[in-house]
Amino acid sequence: MWMFRLRRLRYRRRVAGTALHRCWQAPLPNTGKDWRQVSYLVVDAEMSSLDVSDGELLSVGWVGVEAGAIRLDSARHYLVKAENSVGQSAAIHSLRDCELVEADTGAVVLERFLQVAAGKVLVFHNAALDMAFLNRVSRQAFNAPVLLPVIDTLLQEEALLRRRGQPIKPGDLRLHACRERYNLPPYQGHNALQDALATAELLLAMAAHRGGRQSFTLGQLL
Amino acid sequence: MSDDSGTQVAAAPESPLPRLAVPELVPVAEFLEQSLPFNELPRAELYQVVDKILVQYHCRGDVFNRGTMEAGLRIVRSGAVEIRDSDNKLLDRLGEGESFHIGGLNAERGEVQATVIEDALLYLLPDPVYRGLREGNRGFDRYFSGQRSRRLRRAARYQPEPNIMMQEVRTVMSTDLLTVQSTDSVQRAAQVMAQRRVSSAFVMEGDRLAGIMTDRDLRVRFVAPALPPETRVREIMTPDPETIDASQSIFATTLLMTQRSYHHLPVMVDGELGGIVTTSDLILAKQDDPVYLVQHISRQHDIEGIKGLVSGMANLMVQWVNSGMRAQQVSQILTAISDAVTVRLIGLAEEKLGPAPVPWCWLGFGSQARAEQLLGADQDNGIIIDDSVEPEQLPWFESLANFVCDGLNECGYVYCPGDIMARTPEWRQPLSAWRQKVRRWVTTPTPDAAMRVSIFFDLRSIHGSVGLCQQLQETMLTQSSGNSIFLAALAANALDTRPPLGIFRRFVLDRDGEHRDYLDLKKRGVLPITEMVRLRALANRISAVNTDERLRALVHEKHMTIVDSRNLVDALNFIQHQRINHQCGQIVRGEKVTNFINPKDLPKMAKEQLRDAFTIIDDAQSAVRQTYRAGMG
Numbered sequence: 001m002w003m004f005r006l007r008r009l010r011y012r013r014r015v016a017g018t019a020l021h022r023c024w025q026a027p028l029p030n031t032g033k034d035w036r037q038v039s040y041l042v043v044d045a046e047m048s049s050l051d052v053s054d055g056e057l058l059s060v061g062w063v064g065v066e067a068g069a070i071r072l073d074s075a076r077h078y079l080v081k082a083e084n085s086v087g088q089s090a091a092i093h094s095l096r097d098c099e100l101v102e103a104d105t106g107a108v109v110l111e112r113f114l115q116v117a118a119g120k121v122l123v124f125h126n127a128a129l130d131m132a133f134l135n136r137v138s139r140q141a142f143n144a145p146v147l148l149p150v151i152d153t154l155l156q157e158e159a160l161l162r163r164r165g166q167p168i169k170p171g172d173l174r175l176h177a178c179r180e181r182y183n184l185p186p187y188q189g190h191n192a193l194q195d196a197l198a199t200a201e202l203l204l205a206m207a208a209h210r211g212g213r214q215s216f217t218l219g220q221l222l
Numbered sequence: 223m224s225d226d227s228g229t230q231v232a233a234a235p236e237s238p239l240p241r242l243a244v245p246e247l248v249p250v251a252e253f254l255e256q257s258l259p260f261n262e263l264p265r266a267e268l269y270q271v272v273d274k275i276l277v278q279y280h281c282r283g284d285v286f287n288r289g290t291m292e293a294g295l296r297i298v299r300s301g302a303v304e305i306r307d308s309d310n311k312l313l314d315r316l317g318e319g320e321s322f323h324i325g326g327l328n329a330e331r332g333e334v335q336a337t338v339i340e341d342a343l344l345y346l347l348p349d350p351v352y353r354g355l356r357e358g359n360r361g362f363d364r365y366f367s368g369q370r371s372r373r374l375r376r377a378a379r380y381q382p383e384p385n386i387m388m389q390e391v392r393t394v395m396s397t398d399l400l401t402v403q404s405t406d407s408v409q410r411a412a413q414v415m416a417q418r419r420v421s422s423a424f425v426m427e428g429d430r431l432a433g434i435m436t437d438r439d440l441r442v443r444f445v446a447p448a449l450p451p452e453t454r455v456r457e458i459m460t461p462d463p464e465t466i467d468a469s470q471s472i473f474a475t476t477l478l479m480t481q482r483s484y485h486h487l488p489v490m491v492d493g494e495l496g497g498i499v500t501t502s503d504l505i506l507a508k509q510d511d512p513v514y515l516v517q518h519i520s521r522q523h524d525i526e527g528i529k530g531l532v533s534g535m536a537n538l539m540v541q542w543v544n545s546g547m548r549a550q551q552v553s554q555i556l557t558a559i560s561d562a563v564t565v566r567l568i569g570l571a572e573e574k575l576g577p578a579p580v581p582w583c584w585l586g587f588g589s590q591a592r593a594e595q596l597l598g599a600d601q602d603n604g605i606i607i608d609d610s611v612e613p614e615q616l617p618w619f620e621s622l623a624n625f626v627c628d629g630l631n632e633c634g635y636v637y638c639p640g641d642i643m644a645r646t647p648e649w650r651q652p653l654s655a656w657r658q659k660v661r662r663w664v665t666t667p668t669p670d671a672a673m674r675v676s677i678f679f680d681l682r683s684i685h686g687s688v689g690l691c692q693q694l695q696e697t698m699l700t701q702s703s704g705n706s707i708f709l710a711a712l713a714a715n716a717l718d719t720r721p722p723l724g725i726f727r728r729f730v731l732d733r734d735g736e737h738r739d740y741l742d743l744k745k746r747g748v749l750p751i752t753e754m755v756r757l758r759a760l761a762n763r764i765s766a767v768n769t770d771e772r773l774r775a776l777v778h779e780k781h782m783t784i785v786d787s788r789n790l791v792d793a794l795n796f797i798q799h800q801r802i803n804h805q806c807g808q809i810v811r812g813e814k815v816t817n818f819i820n821p822k823d824l825p826k827m828a829k830e831q832l833r834d835a836f837t838i839i840d841d842a843q844s845a846v847r848q849t850y851r852a853g854m855g
Contacts, residue, residue, distance in 0.1 A: 070277035075244050183341045185300040193246035204279035
């Protein structure tokens, strides 16, 4: 966690007084704690392209995990106002331009996000992609990246399969395939919040399986 | 969490329909709507509680009990949970869509424990919210205060009596007393004992109990010292034996008998000799144990006695199932019991008719032969007589068959509606006639004949000469294995009943409709499997009769893949398990035992598994169609 403190230091002056600054003021979680004693915010985002240089953020969904349980009362889903046309990707996430036009700007959604993310560990399935888009919005708004601790369930699962010496076929690390390995039920995907909920369930399953009955620390999940 | 609310897109036109603040939670609400008793809740109320839910994941082996911190109703979203009481007796198995409240169960039943038996995703409805729903909604409340707990109580009522040792000894004593006079000769007394098949006799002087004479007394005090046959009973009996009062407990009796090494103890009722208790009576007091039930049957002296024991079988089955016995074991035991009843009836008939004039064999057909019987089975049997039989000896077999078939009917194994019984002349013949019959069936099979005789190809010797049964079976396998026309006829019969996959599809579409589809688990589930496996066994000259053993032999001789065979075994066991569970429910409710279930009544998981089982049958039928009916449609 000292890494975050160090990197945040660089941006301290730039973000002073912003929502990002307030978010950073919350204490960073202790990596030695049992995973159940840590608060998580499981997040998923939809974008118009997988390439951060020409795509833009379309929607964000998140749900909180407290004391080892998903709290459905914390589930939120926000659309992000499109700057360009959604184009071809509408077929995938069924978001239409007319809906996106009335939505909030990326900066407003990010501010809400930072409010609830304070003091929590972020969880994504394939964090690099979502974080790239979130960081871009953050840089535009605050001139600084988000800089919060992140768990990536995809990387966790990949490392686990490698440790077990299992060959990894294309598609094995997709959210559906990972959930199947833990006997989680099928779900309807392709909505940021539904994917976030599905990822949260996967997080619980992974931690429960790796932790067994003993204590399993946050550090082992990061 | 902050209290801002999500911006809703696709803003709803003014609509009276309740809406969830977060539409992405609709799948959760839909899941609950399909689960009892949430289906009772008006949608508006349901929607108010959806976001109060906590989602938790538990690995196999995780336990919930009184010590579990978070109180509330736990709804199984996926996986499975088992509920057992403090004696570790299984009360319930829960699958998808079913729920439990550990605190509520504890309040009602004492120390109840729930264990995750398949990795489970659980929805936890916190206690205050759960209580709110119960208070505000009668239908919802009734489910928890009424039906649910009744079901658990019913299960509890059939708990095996834990304090059997505290019951009065009169409940296990034998009242069928053999008395001799002290002045009788020892030889005479021994003859009577042998005749009655007892190991002890009371020695009376007038009305007074003067002593007891046991096998041991005979050995030690009569045979060993080589006394003359006319010795008086008085001289070798154990005089003035210790007695016990009938109101004493079985425990006290056992203690007395072990301390003094008694094997027999006279029991006094109101100061007079009323019965005797032996060490084996005490062992048999553990009546819920199937082994002893079988032994008990073999000790009965009349049909009434057998009937009395068999009538308790239904309740015993509920106990066995509650204590976690698997379907296969249950049917094995039920078959062992019907074997024991048959053998005992044959013994009683022989006592009446004298010994058989020539070697013979009593055959069991169908489920009895396969050791796959359940409750309510009718009788299917026959007799093979050795070819040396003379015409004037045949009436002995007719009398025996009538006695045994009538006895079976009286004991609840009702007459076979198709008359496949030893009392029908057609099914009571010398070996050569049986063989001729088999050849005729096999060479000119009609669809009707194939259906009628298929049951007969599962046969097992229940009593008498095993050799006769083996010779007949050998004929059957030789005749049928190479005969593709006969096999095709059997295949047509096996394919006659298609598994009812449609019922599930309709079920999904018409969840709340009023359709009343009942499913005959035996006809639609069990018979297609046994028929296909029998066909393959006959075609490949496999002499095993039990379906499981047939499948193992088919795999061993490489006529079937391990996967296919395991699938069929699993499907059969699962369907039998459902049948047994269903029958236990009917017994507990005091209903007539049937094989008809309404899929609507099954928990979600069982429904899914049943559909899997039927899909396996469907696949296996396709394979049979290709192999044995190619080009015949």
